[in-house]
Amino acid sequence: xxxxxxxxxxxxxxxxxxxxxxxxxxxxxxxxxxxxxxxxxxxxxxxxxxxxxxxxxxxxxxxxxxxxxxxxxxxxxxxxxxxxxxxxxxxxxxxxxxxxxxxxxxxxxxxxxxxxxxxxxxxxxxxxxxxxxxxxxxxxxxxxxxxxxxxxxxxxxxxxxxxxxxxxxxxxxxxxxxxxxxxxxxxxxxxxxxxxxxxxxxxxxxxxxxxxxxxxxxxxxxxxxxxxxxxxxxxxxxxxxxxxxxxx
Amino acid sequence: xxxxxxxxxxxxxxxxxxxxxxxxxxxxxxxxxxxxxxxxxxxxxxxxxxxxxxxxxxxxxxxxxxxxxxxxxxxxxxxxxxxxxxxxxxxxxxxxxxxxxxxxxxxxxxxxxxxxxxxxxxxxxxxxxxxxxxxxxxxxxxxxxxxxxxxxxxxxxxxxxxxxxxxxxxxxxxxxxxxxxxxxxxxxxxxxxxxxxxxxxxxxxxxxxxxxxxxxxxxxxxxxxxxxxxxxxxxxxxxxxxxxxxxxxxxxxxxxxxxxxxxxxxxxxxxxxxxxxxxxxxxxxxxxxxxxxxxxxxxxxxxxxxxxxxxxxxxxxxxxxxxxxxxxxxxxxxxxxxxxxxxxxxxxxxxxxxxxxxxxxxxxxxxxxxxxxxxxxxxxxxxxxxxxxxxxxxxxxxxxxxxxxxxxxxxxxxxxxxxxxxxxxxxxxxxxx
Numbered sequence: 120x121x122x123x124x125x126x127x128x129x130x131x132x133x134x135x136x137x138x139x140x141x142x143x144x145x146x147x148x149x150x151x152x153x154x155x156x157x158x159x160x161x162x163x164x165x166x167x168x169x170x171x172x173x174x175x176x177x178x179x180x181x182x183x184x185x186x187x188x189x190x191x192x193x194x195x196x197x198x199x200x201x202x203x204x205x206x207x208x209x210x211x212x213x214x215x216x217x218x219x220x221x222x223x224x225x226x227x228x229x230x231x232x233x234x235x236x237x238x239x240x241x242x243x244x245x246x247x248x249x250x251x252x253x254x255x256x257x258x259x260x261x262x263x264x265x266x267x268x269x270x271x272x273x274x275x276x277x278x279x280x281x282x283x284x285x286x287x288x289x290x291x292x293x294x295x296x297x298x299x300x301x302x303x304x305x306x307x308x309x310x311x312x313x314x315x316x317x318x319x320x321x322x323x324x325x326x327x328x329x330x331x332x333x334x335x336x337x338x339x340x341x342x343x344x345x346x347x348x349x350x351x352x353x354x355x356x357x358x359x360x361x362x363x364x365x366x367x
Numbered sequence: 368x369x370x371x372x373x374x375x376x377x378x379x380x381x382x383x384x385x386x387x388x389x390x391x392x393x394x395x396x397x398x399x400x401x402x403x404x405x406x407x408x409x410x411x412x413x414x415x416x417x418x419x420x421x422x423x424x425x426x427x428x429x430x431x432x433x434x435x436x437x438x439x440x441x442x443x444x445x446x447x448x449x450x451x452x453x454x455x456x457x458x459x460x461x462x463x464x465x466x467x468x469x470x471x472x473x474x475x476x477x478x479x480x481x482x483x484x485x486x487x488x489x490x491x492x493x494x495x496x497x498x499x500x501x502x503x504x505x506x507x508x509x510x511x512x513x514x515x516x517x518x519x520x521x522x523x524x525x526x527x528x529x530x531x532x533x534x535x536x537x538x539x540x541x542x543x544x545x546x547x548x549x550x551x552x553x554x555x556x557x558x559x560x561x562x563x564x565x566x567x568x569x570x571x572x573x574x575x576x577x578x579x580x581x582x583x584x585x586x587x588x589x590x591x592x593x594x595x596x597x598x599x600x601x602x603x604x605x606x607x608x609x610x611x612x613x614x615x616x617x618x619x620x621x622x623x624x625x626x627x628x629x630x631x632x633x634x635x636x637x638x639x640x641x642x643x644x645x646x647x648x649x650x651x652x653x654x655x656x657x658x659x660x661x662x663x664x665x666x667x668x669x670x671x672x673x674x675x676x677x678x679x680x681x682x683x684x685x686x687x688x689x690x691x692x693x694x695x696x697x698x699x700x701x702x703x704x705x706x707x708x709x710x711x712x713x714x715x716x717x718x719x720x721x722x723x724x725x726x727x728x729x730x731x732x733x734x735x736x737x738x739x740x741x742x743x744x745x746x747x748x749x750x751x752x753x754x755x756x757x758x759x760x761x762x763x764x765x766x767x768x769x770x771x772x773x774x775x776x777x778x779x780x781x782x783x784x785x786x787x788x789x790x791x792x793x794x795x796x797x798x799x800x
Contacts, residue, residue, distance in 0.1 A: 172476060212436065230542050277541045277578065278437055302546040303539055303578055334473050334536055334546065 143257050143270055147249035149293045153323045155245035156349060161185040163324065163347040164197070165243070169236045172337035179234055184356050187245040191357040194243065195365055196234070206362040207240065214240060217362045224359060230280045237309060237330040237340040241280055248272065248286075251279045259290075262297060266290040281308070294323060307333045319349050370706055374713035377690075378721075385718060388679055392722030392772055393729060395671040399768055400730040402664035404758035406657040409750050410650075412757050415594070418646050419493040420565070422463045422486070423588025424597045425604060426644045430615075432637060439540045441579045442587055448641075451607045457600050458592040463490045464584035466573045470537030472517070472549075472566075474525040481521055483535070483566045485573025485584075493590070498567070503529050503553025508569060514552035517566040522554050529554065539578040540585075547576045601645045613640035617648075672772060676779035679718070683711060683783040694787055695795025704788040711784035712777055719776035723769045734758040 167179045180198035185191070194207040204219035207227070215224040229241040252272035260269045272284040283301035288294070298311045312329040324347050332338040355361050378385045418424050429442035442448075445464075452459060466485035471478050486494065488508050495505055501519050508514045515533060527533060528551070535547045549568060557564055574581055591600060608614055647654070687694070694707055734756075741754045751757065 228542065230538060230544070274543075276435070277539070277543060278433070278435060280542070280544055282543050282545075300544070302536075302544050304546050304576075306546040308536070308544055308546060334534060335478055336476055 141257075141268070143254045143268065144249060146268065146288055146293050147252065147254070147270070147272075150288065150295055151246045151249050153294070153321070154325075155187045156185060156319075156322055157188045159349040160352040161187070161319075161324070161347065161349055162352060163344050166343045166345070167234070167236045167238065167340055168343075169340040170338065171335075177235060179236070183243055184352055185243075185245065186352065186357060189357075192244055193357050193362060195362065202234070206365070208357065208359060208362050209244070210357060215359070217359070219363075222363070224362075236342075237332050237338060238328075238342060239280060242311075242328070242330075242342075248284075251276060252284065255283075260287070262287045265296060267296060309333055317344065317347055319347055322349070370709045371713055374710050374717060377686075377710070377714055378717055381686075384682065385721075388675075388682060389718055389722035389725060391675040391678065392672070392719055392776070393726035395668050395675065396723045396726030396768060396772060397730040397733070398671070399664050399668040400727060400760070400765060401733060401758070403661060403764050403768075404730070404734060404760045405756070406660045406664075407759035407761055407764075408752075408757040410654060410657050411759050412750055412752050414646055414650055415752075416497055417650060418590065418594075419497040421588060421646070421649075422461075422465065422491050422494060422590060424591045424594070424646045425589040425601050426646075426649075427587040427589075428585060428642045428644075430640045430642070432639075433541065437541065439542075440585050441540050441577075442584050442641075443580070443639075445584075445587055447611055448587060448608070451611065452589065452604065455600075455603055455607055457589075457604060458596075460590045460592045461490060462590070463487060463588050464570060465586040465588060466570055466577055466579065466584045467586055468537050468573065468577055470535045472521065472525060473534040473536060474527045474531060477525045479521050479524045481517065481566050482564070483515075483568055483573060485570040485577075486567050487570045488567075494567075499556040501554045501556050503551075505553065507550075507552030508567065511550055511552060512569050512572050513548060513550050515549035515566060515568050516553040516555055517551070518555050518557035518564050520557040520564065521566065522551070527551050535576070537576060539576070541578065543578065545576055545578065547572070597645050597647055601643060605643045608641065608643065613638065615640060615642040617643060668768070668771075672775050676775050679715070679776060679779045680783060683715070683780050684786075686711075687783050687787045690787075691790065691795050691798050694790055695792045695798070698790065698792035699796060707790075708784045708788035711780055711787055715776045715780035715784075716773060719773045720769065723772045727765065727769075 162182070162184045165181045165183055167181065169177045169179075171177075178198065179196065179202065182195045182197055184193040190209070190211060192207070192209040196202045196205040204217075206217040208215050208217065208224070209229070214227050214229055216227040217224050227240065229239065229244065231240055232238065233240050233243065251274055253275045254270055255273040256271035258269045260267050267287045267289055270286045270288060272286065274282045281300040282303045283305060285299040285301070286295060287297035289296055294316055295313050297313065299307055300309045300311065302308050310331045310333060312331075313325045313327070314329065315326040316323040317326045324344060325342075326344055328342040328344075330340045330342070427442065427448060428440060430438050431441050431443065432438050442464075449462070452462070464487065467482065468485075469480060469482045472481050488494070488505060498516070500516070503516070505516075508516060522528075525533065531551045533549045533551055535549055537545055537547070539545050570584070571581055574583055577585070579585070591597060593600075605614065605617060697707060698704075738756045738758060740756065742751055742756070
């Protein structure tokens with residue numbers, strides 16, 4: 120019995136101590152830096168294909184604008200025709216949804232799902248993993264053909280969307296490959312895959328994101344990003360009047 | 368006095384005619400009394416049913432500003448609220464805490480968005496009387512911390528049965544994602560009206576899911592002893608609270624039941640801010656609906672009475688011709704003009720009051736018969752009192768309608784009566800028709 124206990128403790132210790140002296144918090148910071156565009160603006164087009172059991176696939180196209188240094192973001196729905204003209208605008212802490220039918224802006228939250236997809240509004244914003252999470256546990260592993268660090272994160276405040284996350288980060292370039300998002304009760308809620316990235320200088324943006332809802336079986340959304348640009352955007356893009364008139 | 372007796376005799380002489388004229392008035396009065404009593408009963412029933420469902424007449428929600436500037440819906444310390452209530456001497460039947468959220472119930476691939484009320488069933492006896500269970504029992508809620516009561520409509524959508532474990536996806540008070548597990552303990556009959564269909568779970572477990580602490584809540588419900596004093600007591604309570612704590616403007620948020628889940632983020636403040644609502648605020652739409660029905664009823668009554676009045680005017684014109692020699696005789700014997708006019712006006716008054724009284728009695732009989740019928744617990748449940756129609760007669764309204772009918776009838780008869788009074792006695796006596 121003692122022998123088994125010793126074996127268990129040794130195994131536990133081996134798994135909890137990383138083999139290399141790696142600063143995982145620095146890796147989180149690097150992830151944030153690589154995917155945040157502090158020195159430039161970012162614009163791109165997202166195509167979101169959502170699948171739900173018993174329903175036809177829904178396809179949406181969204182033009183996205185980001186100005187991370189000012190915490191601003193705007194999104195305009197381009198497709199389908201029925202939703203064309205709808206838009207999102209974030210300025211500081213306020214996130215609004217614009218409905219051209221009622222011609223009104225309504226407050227929404229970054230924790231809400233984006234339209235009818237599995238993506239959250241916050242998925243389109245810059246990452247702040249190093250600010251919001253502490254590393255609870257780390258280990259090494261393999262995801263497909265990539266050597267990865269597996270990081271178990273726990274939120275250090277009670278205002279982030281997911282209180283716990285598990286990340287699979289590539290060892291070589293520290294790009295995020297997979298994330299599991301857990302609820303406060305530690306139940307797996309969704310899994311997000313980042314199979315590819317587009318390089319924009321020193322920055323990276325996922326070329327594809329696959330989000331699988333782990334609670335509603337069979338529901339998933341695939342986000343494809345195209346036409347990314349870091350050109351400076353005019354200030355008026357991040358205004359309500361622009362969102363109102365742009366798709367009129 | 369003689370004039371009164373003569374007026375009675377005249378009405379009695381033409382029983383059939385009096386009956387038909389009185390019957391027309393009776394019909395109008397019957398319709399308006401039934402309609403008014405039904406709408407008044409509807410308001411009472413809806414208010415009582417909702418009061419029991421929501422466990423109160425006066426509601427307080429609290430909004431707290433966190434350190435990061437985020438605003439969350441929670442009441443952490445209710446001491447000030449309770450003390451103020453006590454100091455004002457407001458007669459409270461019971462005071463309960465509830466925590467409310469809207470989450471997605473998920474069961475084997477099926478999901479439904481559902482409002483869940485976290486309750487302490489021991490303190491909410493009234494709910495047991497109103498919430499009719501189709502399957503299961505309230506005991507389960509007391510014994511199983513994760514027990515859930517939802518309506519049959521929701522259960523059908525989820526395709527679940529008693530004892531099934533149902534997942535619930537929600538956001539905590541601070542906006543974090545959370546998932547809980549409920550066990551389906553009972554299935555209630557769906558009230559299914561006015562968008563009100565809540566599920567019920569244990570307060571402690573809901574607080575755990577919302578991550579707000581065990582003895583906290585998102586809604587404080589005050590059930591008053593006197594149902595009629597809601598508005599006045601709420602005003603007193605609001606004024607007293609405003610001097611001690613931050614309060615939202617009472618008139619700023621009229622979002623119906625959504626308001627119970629917190630107010631929309633307008634304005635800025637520091638620390639806690641409370642919102643006070645009453646059941647009357649929440650049901651103002653029902654009041655408006657009843658008011659509209661009452662106005663329509665009154666307009667119908669006026670149209671109906673106008674038609675009847677034209678008939679009465681014409682009938683009294685004919686009566687004058689029939690009685691022209693009699694009028695001549697009375698005038699020749701010394702009766703003054705006022706006396707002749709008085710006889711006709713008394714006739715009209717007795718006709719209207721008799722007709723109205725008849726209409727009132729018929730309305731009473733119809734209402735009693737209708738209230739015996741048991742409509743069960745269908746979709747009309749909220750308008751009913753334990754499955755029965757409930758009519759509330761408001762005496763002031765009845766008196767008003769009686770007076771209206773009397774005034775209109777007297778007006779209709781006034782001109783023929785004046786004409787009769789102005790007849791020359793000699794001319795009247797030699798007239799033959």
